[in-house]
Amino acid sequence: MNSYKLKLLEGIAIVLTILLSHILLSVPSELVTTTASATLLNIVFVTIITLIFFLIIYKLFSLFPGCNIIDISEFLGGKVFKFIYGVCYIAYILVLSSIMIRLFAEGLALISFSHIDIDFIMLLFVIAVGVLNIFGLKAISRLNLIIIPLMILSIVFIFFGSFGEYTFQRVFPLLGYGIKETFVDGISNIYSFSGLYVLFFIFPLLTKISEFKKVGITSILSYSFFLLLSVAALLFSIPQIANTTSPISLYVLARQITLGDYIQSIDAIFLLIWIPFMLAYLSTNIHFALTTFKQLTNIKYISGVVYCFCAVIFVIALIVKNMPEINILSNVVYKYLSIGFVFVLSLVILILACIKKLILKILKKEATSNV
Amino acid sequence: MFKKMFYVMGIIIFCAVAFSGYLHEQDINDLAYVIAIGFDIGNDDKLKLTFQISIPSGNSSGSSGGGDGSSSSEKGVSDTLNQTVECNSFNSGLNTANNIISKRLNLSHCKFIIFSEELASQGISDYIYTLENNIELRSNCNILVSTSTAEEFINSSTPILEHSTSKYYEIITTASRYSGYTSNATLNTVYTSIADDFSETSTMLGNVQKEEGSEDESSSGGDSSSEESGSSSGGNSSGGNSSSSGQTSSENGMPTDIIIGGIAVFKKDKLVGTLSKEETVPYLIVTDKLKECVVSIPSPFSEGNYIDLHIYDFSKTKNSVKLDSSGPQITTDVTLKSTILSNDFDFDSSSKEDIEKIISVASDHLKNQIMSYYEKTAREFKSDITGLGKYAVYKFPTISDWENYNWPEKFETATFDVNVQVNIESSYFIS
Numbered sequence: 001m002n003s004y005k006l007k008l009l010e011g012i013a014i015v016l017t018i019l020l021s022h023i024l025l026s027v028p029s030e031l032v033t034t035t036a037s038a039t040l041l042n043i044v045f046v047t048i049i050t051l052i053f054f055l056i057i058y059k060l061f062s063l064f065p066g067c068n069i070i071d072i073s074e075f076l077g078g079k080v081f082k083f084i085y086g087v088c089y090i091a092y093i094l095v096l097s098s099i100m101i102r103l104f105a106e107g108l109a110l111i112s113f114s115h116i117d118i119d120f121i122m123l124l125f126v127i128a129v130g131v132l133n134i135f136g137l138k139a140i141s142r143l144n145l146i147i148i149p150l151m152i153l154s155i156v157f158i159f160f161g162s163f164g165e166y167t168f169q170r171v172f173p174l175l176g177y178g179i180k181e182t183f184v185d186g187i188s189n190i191y192s193f194s195g196l197y198v199l200f201f202i203f204p205l206l207t208k209i210s211e212f213k214k215v216g217i218t219s220i221l222s223y224s225f226f227l228l229l230s231v232a233a234l235l236f237s238i239p240q241i242a243n244t245t246s247p248i249s250l251y252v253l254a255r256q257i258t259l260g261d262y263i264q265s266i267d268a269i270f271l272l273i274w275i276p277f278m279l280a281y282l283s284t285n286i287h288f289a290l291t292t293f294k295q296l297t298n299i300k301y302i303s304g305v306v307y308c309f310c311a312v313i314f315v316i317a318l319i320v321k322n323m324p325e326i327n328i329l330s331n332v333v334y335k336y337l338s339i340g341f342v343f344v345l346s347l348v349i350l351i352l353a354c355i356k357k358l359i360l361k362i363l364k365k366e367a368t369s370n371v
Numbered sequence: 372m373f374k375k376m377f378y379v380m381g382i383i384i385f386c387a388v389a390f391s392g393y394l395h396e397q398d399i400n401d402l403a404y405v406i407a408i409g410f411d412i413g414n415d416d417k418l419k420l421t422f423q424i425s426i427p428s429g430n431s432s433g434s435s436g437g438g439d440g441s442s443s444s445e446k447g448v449s450d451t452l453n454q455t456v457e458c459n460s461f462n463s464g465l466n467t468a469n470n471i472i473s474k475r476l477n478l479s480h481c482k483f484i485i486f487s488e489e490l491a492s493q494g495i496s497d498y499i500y501t502l503e504n505n506i507e508l509r510s511n512c513n514i515l516v517s518t519s520t521a522e523e524f525i526n527s528s529t530p531i532l533e534h535s536t537s538k539y540y541e542i543i544t545t546a547s548r549y550s551g552y553t554s555n556a557t558l559n560t561v562y563t564s565i566a567d568d569f570s571e572t573s574t575m576l577g578n579v580q581k582e583e584g585s586e587d588e589s590s591s592g593g594d595s596s597s598e599e600s601g602s603s604s605g606g607n608s609s610g611g612n613s614s615s616s617g618q619t620s621s622e623n624g625m626p627t628d629i630i631i632g633g634i635a636v637f638k639k640d641k642l643v644g645t646l647s648k649e650e651t652v653p654y655l656i657v658t659d660k661l662k663e664c665v666v667s668i669p670s671p672f673s674e675g676n677y678i679d680l681h682i683y684d685f686s687k688t689k690n691s692v693k694l695d696s697s698g699p700q701i702t703t704d705v706t707l708k709s710t711i712l713s714n715d716f717d718f719d720s721s722s723k724e725d726i727e728k729i730i731s732v733a734s735d736h737l738k739n740q741i742m743s744y745y746e747k748t749a750r751e752f753k754s755d756i757t758g759l760g761k762y763a764v765y766k767f768p769t770i771s772d773w774e775n776y777n778w779p780e781k782f783e784t785a786t787f788d789v790n791v792q793v794n795i796e797s798s799y800f801i802s
Binding site: 036037110111114116120124127128131133135165167169170173174175177178227237238239255256258261264265328 | 510561758767772
């Protein structure tokens with residue numbers, strides 16, 4: 001399953017697929033709600049922190065060539081720790097996928113499929129994702145390569161298409177709720193970069209290890225740029241007080257785009273792009289959950305597990321009853337779970353593993369010098 | 372390979388069946404397309420909704436029908452059916468209308484949303500938020516306040532120069548581009564300006580035109596049933612009409628046509644006043660929305676005569692706000708390009724002195740118009756529909772500082788300094 005190696009562009013496309021899904025769903029409106037008119041400033045600040053975070057993990061990862069975070073956890077705490085940490089990671093990915101699929105299905109039901117049961121919409125996604133995962137990383141990677149340019153095009157188009165509705169002064173007051181709220185409390189907005197968890201797995205999948213840095217930096221900077229575009233479009237178009245709670249915040253902008261007097265409603269074109277994009281996103285997510293599962297269990301044929309994971313995602317997504325619960329899941333549970341899991345726990349494991357490696361190295365040196 | 376093909380085909384067929392409306396609930400034959408919605412206050416403070424529904428071409432001439440407590444009338448050349456229902460809320464009214472018409476009303480082609488003056492003065496934010504949340508309604512749907520009832524307005528909107536009422540609605544809004552007598556307001560702009568804290572809401576103003584002799588020309592709140600009227604008085608009233616909304620009177624009191632001109636001024640979501648067509652020109656100039664218009668200025672060469680200028684925006688209007696203890700000091704610098712339309716023997720268009728005299732009078736005239744517009748909006752309406760707050764907001768570092776300053780209250784005490792520079796360019800083809 002993991003025999004296929006990713007080239008530079010494929011690597012960037014996979015990371016961007018995971019990251020851009022946040023832009024599509026409620027993250028831009030959630031960021032505007034948290035930091036109001038200072039959101040653009042906050043995103044620049046959070047991007048700098050994320051870049052520093054990436055450079056740290058890049059340095060730490062370079063001590064473990066060919067390893068992903070699960071291998072490193074085994075090195076740090078043995079098989080039991082690896083198992084616990086791996087199971088937690090799988091659970092995180094599955095819960096994350098469930099939240100996303102539910103949010104997107106809610107959005108679709110609201111926009112276009114009001115007469116179709118939401119369970120049915122989710123079921124379609126889950127089946128398609130399961131089938132795609134049977135074909136493995138190569139198929140997922142190719143889908144990502146096709147869909148990412150379209151997704152980027154849709155974001156750029158929405159930004160320029162909404163230009164007529166902009167009131168640029170909505171970026172003021174520049175510091176929003178205040179310096180503390182923007183730069184201290186606002187650090188929590190780093191969760192919008194939580195899709196970077198994929199970097200912990202992608203290291204051994206790249207054809208050249210040296211490309212890891214390029215993949216990371218290019219993905220972070222381009223994601224940050226598109227996040228800025230989306231948030232700017234939302235901020236300039238809609239007053240902060242009335243900001244959207246729509247499950248698909250970009251749709252609110254897409255809906256108001258008109259091209260002259262003749263083409264007045266082009267939102268369906270965006271949905272046509274976003275549906276396969278969500279498929280690509282969910283497939284990529286499940287792929288990494290499967291990779292982790294394979295590492296934990298040494299199972300030979302993973303295809304049977306694909307449907308189990310799909311079923312788990314479907315069931316978790318069904319547990320949520322209504323929009324308030326979804327909002328709590330996406331704005332609170334997902335936010336703090338992501339910060340804790342991706343940015344804190346993984347970094348701590350990496351740092352501890354490096355310390356252990358250095359200690360072992362020193363001990364080994366001492367032992368050889370004693371001999 | 373076969374296995375892969377099988378999976379791919381399976382997904383495609385499954386999606387095609389699932390997403391194509393398997394219950395045929397959205398069959399086009401089951402839908403009736405609404406082109407305008409009217410909001411009035413009904414009996415017992417209920418909501419009275421009027422839906423103007425497009426009749427597909429090929430069907431017979433339209434009529435107006437009533438639902439619960441509704442009115443009915445017929446118009447000989449109408450391609451629309453007007454349905455009025457009384458209800459507690461917009462969505463329940465829509466549901467009632469669905470039931471009466473026995474087709475599902477679809478709002479995706481709605482061009483106009485009309486609020487009666489009476490309802491607008493009670494507040495429209497609840498309706499605007501509800502409409503903005505309706506996925507079928509487009510955000511570029513026009514919003515209008517009618518000095519007569521919305522039902523009367525809709526019943527009177529029969530196109531003379533157009534076959535389709537829907538097309539008629541599209542065209543009447545474009546008139547503001549060259550007349551400068553109203554400013555388009557869409558669902559989206561009204562929604563955002565209600566929520567914004569540095570500008571207030573304004574919408575188009577309309578009324579029902581009646582022929583001369585009518586006692587009550589605006590007839591708001593009156594009996595809204597309309598009767599057969601085969602003709603319309605056609606064109607809009609002249610720019611010289613000084614009435615607040617540009618309406619004219621009628622012979623028998625019966626509505627004949629609709630007129631759109633002027634602006635309805637809101638404070639937050641409540642209607643607080645109206646601006647006439649002439650007062651709309653300065654609004655368009657200071658908000659930088661003016662495309663072109665014709666302005667009559669007093670002739671400096673012979674008393675009682677007027678010179679017509681065709682003015683169009685030359686460069687962006689520069690607004691700036693200075694804040695001090697006495698209140699905001701607002702400066703507006705306007706530069707306009709114009710051509711002389713009047714051709715008479717009082718002046719020589721090739722004479723530099725004569726042109727400079729006209730420029731001076733035109734600049735003073737427009738300056739006075741803008742000043743009186745500012746005075747009216749700030750002192751009388753206490754409503755910053757120009758959105759001058761956005762030129763002040765950047766002076767505040769945080770939202771709490773801005774909120775504590777309380778711009779809507781300070782705007783009432785603002786002082787204004789207006790500078791107008793009119794440049795006259797080429798004038799006559801022949802002289």
